[in-house]
Amino acid sequence: LAKTTQPISMDSYEGQEVNITCSHNNIATNDYITWYQQFPSQGPRFIIQGYKTKVTNEVASLFIPADRKSSTLSLPRVSLSDTAVYYCLVGENSGGYQKVTFGTGTKLQVIP
Amino acid sequence: NAGVMQNPRHLVRRRGQEARLRCSPMKGHSHVYWYRQLPEEGLKFMVYLQKENIIDESGMPKERFSAEFPKEGPSILRIQQVVRGDSAAYFCASSQVTSGRAGYNEQFFGPGTRLTVL
Numbered sequence: 278l279a280k281t282t283q284p285i286s287m288d289s290y291e292g293q294e295v296n297i298t299c300s301h302n303n304i305a306t307n308d309y310i311t312w313y314q315q316f317p318s319q320g321p322r323f324i325i326q327g328y329k330t331k332v333t334n335e336v337a338s339l340f341i342p343a344d345r346k347s348s349t350l351s352l353p354r355v356s357l358s359d360t361a362v363y364y365c366l367v368g369e370n371s372g373g374y375q376k377v378t379f380g381t382g383t384k385l386q387v388i389p
Numbered sequence: 390n391a392g393v394m395q396n397p398r399h400l401v402r403r404r405g406q407e408a409r410l411r412c413s414p415m416k417g418h419s420h421v422y423w424y425r426q427l428p429e430e431g432l433k434f435m436v437y438l439q440k441e442n443i444i445d446e447s448g449m450p451k452e453r454f455s456a457e458f459p460k461e462g463p464s465i466l467r468i469q470q471v472v473r474g475d476s477a478a479y480f481c482a483s484s485q486v487t488s489g490r491a492g493y494n495e496q497f498f499g500p501g502t503r504l505t506v507l
Contacts, residue, residue, distance in 0.1 A: 320501050379424075
């Protein structure tokens, strides 16, 4: 599995756009990039997944450059409820499942 | 459609006792995964199961830990003769049979069981 590196923590004011970048220099051809969100005392929740270029859903956008060695999760206009840990995962969906390991993630603190 | 259910939410055991953690996947999901999370750390994969089969247990300690997903009933993670180092949050996740669309295999997580070993 490709190792990922992301900032340990970030602070942002309410209403701002937050961009969290993840480095995955050893990403393999078949690897997908997935982001999860985890609130205290809860299990992680899937946010978004992509392979290349840009993916957008109702929650976030994911930007992946052509070399795929990094990716950026973009959260528009964050609110206090977006305070959580965000995990970047890279893995291959092989054999019908994706065996993933979560790093330490980025702890986002939204400030009023 | 209820989400992934785990029970108990909190479990306290003394050293040497057994801990049994239960996970009921989402309706229609036949894939179950177990993860362990130590304080201030990310989740670490332990085992992946389908009904009546262990597919990948490469993340599970070789001794004292076992998992099953019977034809009927919840998936069980069993820890025998618990030690203080087993204290952690244990999360279960489930997913559907792979859709055939490469890369898409969203895992839905339960609320976790927090095991404390005294």
